[in-house]
Amino acid sequence: MTEIEKRQDRSPVPSAFDYAPAPESRDIVALEDRYGLFIGGEWVEPKSGEYQPTISPATEETLAEVAYGGSEDVGLAVESAREAFDNGWSDIAPSERAKYLYRIARILQERSREFAVLESLDGGKPIRESRDVDLPLSAAHFFYYAGWADKLEYAFPNRKPQPLGVAGQIIPWNFPLLMLSWKIAPALAAGNTVVLKPAESTPLSALLFCDVVHQAELPPGVVNIVTGDGRAGAELVQHAGVDKVAFTGSTEVGKEIQRTVAGTDKKLTLELGGKAANIIFDDAPLDQAVEGIINGIYFNQGHVCCAGSRLFVQESVYDEVIAKLKRRMGTLRVGDPLDKNTDVGAINSREQLERIQELVASGAEEGAEIYQPPCRLPEKGWWFPPTVFTNVAQSYRIAQEEIFGPVLSVLTFRTPDEAVEKANNTPYGLSAGVWTEKGSRILSLAQRLRAGVIWANTYNRFDPASPFGGYKESGFGREGGLHGLAPYLEFDE
């Protein structure tokens, strides 16, 4: 054996690999100081005279002042929508209607970066999500429904589909532009006109959307935007000139709306809260399942109605899953939503943060064990670290109530039957997740879980072609797919 110099392997190990800040530039967005209401294709001042600031949840800075519409404003918007419906929109050739929607889709694609930055500024979600998820899906929704506008007779053969008239639509703050697209695209494709009320804390992307409406040369009054708070929403729901109400938001408000339209001819669809079960079997591909758990509850800071907030782990793999989960939580980057490397952004509002804190406190009180990876949170703004509770009993508030934040509750099960029983044991029924390698088990669980959307070996997947909506108190009606057209149409048969 020849002499070799023994070079000892002891290369220095770095203490850290810090990613330098990678901010997306804000320059692409041009904010007005003050926004009016968008009615009849024009910007108008609110008759209510009321303006309120809209705030960036990451920095607490005021971004702009936004009009808060009152009952007269809502009335004007509904009239404008009615006027547009009666005098043109319902008469123009469906293929022409389609072209307007295609234009909107294209413009959203072209201005995608601008909208993504605005969305992250106003709402707090990471730019990576608004850029890679919200914007592409929003454009895709318009693209998809544009194609249905002149094909309704194939979607509903022999039923002679007709538009309903004026749709009053109220959307939440968790996916502002995407929820706007989910509402406006099918409504317009079906031949209706709309009055849309964006969420109080996230009006800006809807207001920028009015620019898209202008660029697309959409006839005035087809889309009207009335910003404001719950009062404007209530006015819209009860207005006699509205034929159809579509609401996405909390179950509590949804029930209120359902009470309000009771006894009227108004059509209603509701997309409400959830407390989804995410079920991991012992034969699941574990590292990918953990990715799915993470995506299920920490995507968009957990501000997702279909979030996988109850994790059911089969006892035989419990230790391994929890260890992997905690390790993976440690690599989540919480911080500036405009930083391209941020995984978890800001909590949307002070109110929401307080709600989360209250429920998390209750979890500790009731006896659950809390884990939060070390996180350096910014000084200003509203933040909450990714959190997981173990030793959770079904009866704890954190296992029953929708937290709508980055908080996961972990429970265990032994058999598939037990998993199904516990998963269904809730007044909610929006979504569920199943992780297993076995195809027949996926199908069996899918058959028995009482939820409108079942994700198998994946989570939080959305597509304009895929119908989305809940069972039980998670609401009724579907958005997306061929089925998403039905709520916006009336039929002869």
Add this chain to the structure above:
Amino acid sequence: MAQAPALPGGFELPLEPRLPRIGSIDQVAVEERAAALSRRSIKRESKLFALDLAVRMMDLTTLEGADTPGKVAALCSKAMRPDPSDLTVPPVAAVCIYPNHVPVALERVQGSGVRVASVATAFPSGQSPLEIKVEEAARVAEMGADEIDMVIDRGAFLAGDYARVYDEVRRVKEACGEAHLKVILETGELGTYDNVRRASLLAIAGGADFIKTSTGKIQPAATLPVTLVMLEAIRDVYEETGRKIGMKPAGGIRHAKQAVQYLVLLHETLGVEWMTPDLFRFGASSLLNDCLLQIRKEKTGRYQSPDYFTID
């Protein structure tokens, strides 16, 4: 078909239950995770750090039928001093060559800290009798190579003869003596991520110090998802046994940007402890110059031309 040997009571468990959970890999999810990590934005200081590390982690490679002493000597010079006009650029980790060139390489790199890695075991196919493959490894170790890159017998693996694959690794490891053993899985031939995980665990069980993706002789060679699967296997072994195994993606990594993506993957899967040439290498050749270009661009702020960097 393998028989389970009978014991005085019961029977010996076959290989599978004795390894860490083999489990399975979901293709769509693993590819998505790798893609998401590749979109991390690494800028300025963190980019320079990553590029410098990438150079230090490189196994500068030439594995051609046409290799001559002259070619290998030139490679070694490049390895020791990649950028003569910027001496802050470190030498690479190792040169990777065919067995016949080990003496030339050893002489050239002596005293520089650059290691000599040689392939062995009927590289790249591995389709030779076991005795010959083991003998080749032993001779290469005898010649003084610091590291030996072997190939697993993919024929045996795909035919389901896992015990044989394991045995071969074990015997080659013995023959290596002091030299470190890298085991090439040739992931492009294995067909599924499940198989990549299985092969990773077999190789580590057999004594691998490093597991390596590819010979570089077929497509596909290294990819981010395959690397992720192998890193996760290494992580599970570490959790199970406390031993740290190294990983080397090889083949198809030509651009500095890709190298940075691999380092991000490594960082977010195994953590900062693995970010050392002792535990991670790049098997590459043209990657080196692209890293040099990017380093100079980061330092000067100007986009560079290949004309200013020697080929060897």
Add this chain to the structure above:
Amino acid sequence: MTRLPVKKTYKLYVGGAFPRSESGRTYEVDGANVALASRKDLRDAVRAARGASSTWAGMTAYNRGQVLYRVAEMMEGRKAEFAELTGDEAEVDEAVDRWVWYAGWADKLAQVLGSSNPVAGPYFNFTVPEPTGVVGIVAPEEPPLLGLVSRLAPAVVGGNVAVVIASEHRPLAAVTLAEVLATSDVPGGVVNLLTGRKRELASVLAGHMDVNALDLAGAEDEDGELERLAADNVKRIVRNGDGQSPWHAAAFLELKTVWHPIGV
């Protein structure tokens, strides 16, 4: 003094490129020389189509819809040129609108043509439409643009690739459409367009063993010779009527049904 225009050469469109006929032949139409395709050109076209079929079929339906919409954008941009070639502006408008109509079907065909089937047993059973593969199209002589669009769009929207024999006497609009396709992110080989003697080319197309379906709209096949040739590899013979319909697209689609047990 008037300016001398730069005249266009009208070539074949095969594999995303514009080659001349390998035979070197041309024929004259409206003062222009148009490539006269040979059987070897057709052979190359089918090969290019087959090569592109897994790419095109492998794209998401949404993606295909986007690409096809882009084609319409490019067509719209060339309206004046098309109007001059066809002599009918209304025909061009209709052709663009029909193309947009079909583009919108890409991500909807599966919902209208497919199904989940309630079989009498613990099985999940579903049916999905899939592209048949390489479609041979003999385009009608008239109208020169709309006629071609009406045959081509339903074929490709479902993920098929096409080899088209253009109108023999009025091919210029077809070649211009090929130029539109080439600038619309349509992968090379998805559509291949040949100009020349219809009778000569149609029988080669009908007899080609690597073509899966045949749209004979523009072929006169009174004696059934083309259909007989097609039978040698059981080609699907498509007889779509005029107008537009998802069932025109369905004619080029296979239906696949899958079973899987339901149980723990």
